[in-house]
Amino acid sequence: MLRTHTCGELNKDHIGQTVTLSGWVDRVRDHGGGKFIDLRDRYGKTQVVIDPDSPQSAMDNVQPVRNEYVIQVIGKVIQRPAGQDNPKISTGEIELHVQELQVLNVCKTPPFVPNQKDLPNEDLRLKHRYLDLRRQPMQDTLVLRSKIIKAMRDYSEANDFIDVETPILGRSTPEGARDYLVPSRVHNGSFYALPQSPQIYKQIMMIAGYDRYVQVARCFRDEDLRADRQPEFTQLDMEMSFVDSDDVIGMIDGMMQKLAKDILNIDLPLPLPRMTWDEAMTRFGHDAPDLRFGVEIVDLTDIAAKTEFRVFRSVADAGNHVRGICAPNGQSKFSRRGIDELTKMVQEDFGAKGLAWFRVEDDGKLNSTIAKNFTAEELAEIASRMGANPGDLIMIIADTWEVSCKALYGLRKRIGAELELFDPQEMNFSWVTEFPMFEHDAEADRWIAMHHPFTAPLVEDLGHLDTDPGKARAQAYDLVINGYEAGGGTIRIHDNKVQQKVFGLLGLDAEAAQERFGFLLDALQYGAPPHGGIALGIDRVVMLFNNLENIRDCIAFPKTQKATDLMMEAPNLVETLQLKELGIEVLGKDEDE
């Protein structure tokens, strides 16, 4: 037997027993006469002692042992000498006195060790992921991830959801994100696409009568990465029949309550708060606002319209918006140079023309390089509407609605973090609902589905489809946790006529729609029940529940920003013969431009 116990479970109750442990050498402390070894596995650490009372064979075998060697020790559990307990580890009251020690495997000098104080650079961690995954924080995260997924599955099963696997090899649908394509050998020149989500399959499952479907589904999108976005990610994909938005939201409310209780021991009051997309954009400039702190956007357009300040007035006159936020005690963190930096950010990242700002002085008056353009009354009105207090920093964006939303969202996010306006331990759950059906693509002068083309409009907005599609709102809902979109879903169109109309608005005529989604359109005509669903980003939920800042730390084998796997070195070039079988020839990078 290679082990009788793990390295985390021995305690005073085991004193006197002879046990066998196997694990990795976390550290060796050599005292000449004897050695202490911290033996580690994923359950914990146990101190192993070799001293002159141990057999000579054990002394010989331990001689070459170094960090991360895999060893097996047989020994007696003994109480530590008085005053030698280590309260930092669960096994700290005992130690193992070695009778026999075997090296099960050696280890090259590792580039880094799991208990290292300073984390190595991320590329090194990714290259030697097997070492990185030995680190306690990574193990904790993967255990948490496993628990979260189990809780989700338990909840789903308790609510009669059926777990169904859908294909990984599917059909390319050029709407939306770029597809990862897989060439077909049997059908040279044709390609499968990896699923961006099992969207259509789960709708078909509803039509097939499996009224509650769930899947822990891997999804693939060939788009550029972010701290919270991987090209390959996992979502909890769900779909329900005979439901409206409230039913789906209620179902997820219950799941979040269970997760919060099971994982974080937080009692989450239900229902989770909701706000419409319009409200979110007006108050926070974003469709996934972080509600852990205030600092809401204040509209100043009417004041701007009557000032002598040309920058403001011209924006107001043009029908655009002058809006701002007030950073509480913002002057403490943002000097003139800090403000310059924020200005650069709104200009370069969000396309704003500039950033107007005021310092709130001790007497409550506003001071700024632009203050001379305003009357005292106007300044007082701005200060009052902003709810400004001495020490605050008021930031104002005068621009189009879209730019002001983006820039103020960016500013709010940044000052929230830098001024520490919220407790990072706090968890905030909410819903954003009634998203617009369509966004207008100015360049192509056409409508684009905001969610996806199978999203049902609000019943009362059906008329807008004919008259003013931009006004039509969708039966859509996003779950927002701490300012991140943790999931999103919609009620789907189950009426073929409505579906055709939406396709029409998206510039797909009947023929094109049939060509791309014919199977779904056909299926919808064979008794499709009203249905809808949601997909939760599991990686993101893990990230948020574990208070982590990037999604790579929640995934065992993540990709880099350039979508490569540094450990396996994927993607890689393949043999010409492989390509030939697939009927594929690779053009040099420069040849296509």
Place this chain on the structure above:
RNA sequence: GGCGCUGUAGCUCAAUUGGUUAGAGUACCGGACUGUCGAUCCGGUGGUUGCGGGUUCGAGUCCCGUCAGCGUCGCCA
């Protein structure tokens, strides 16, 4: 594709802002040590400063290009 940050010993970092032979901690190697738990003490090995070019009497430091990692905008139905 744009913008930004980073790249110096196996690892984490420093190098007085262009000036002598590029340092420290840790790891590694050798030695000492019977109670440590980030053990301690003594000694030692270890560097094409990511790569390529340029400016200069002189480049880790400045410039151009390039590669890689990260952040962000575009993008992500």
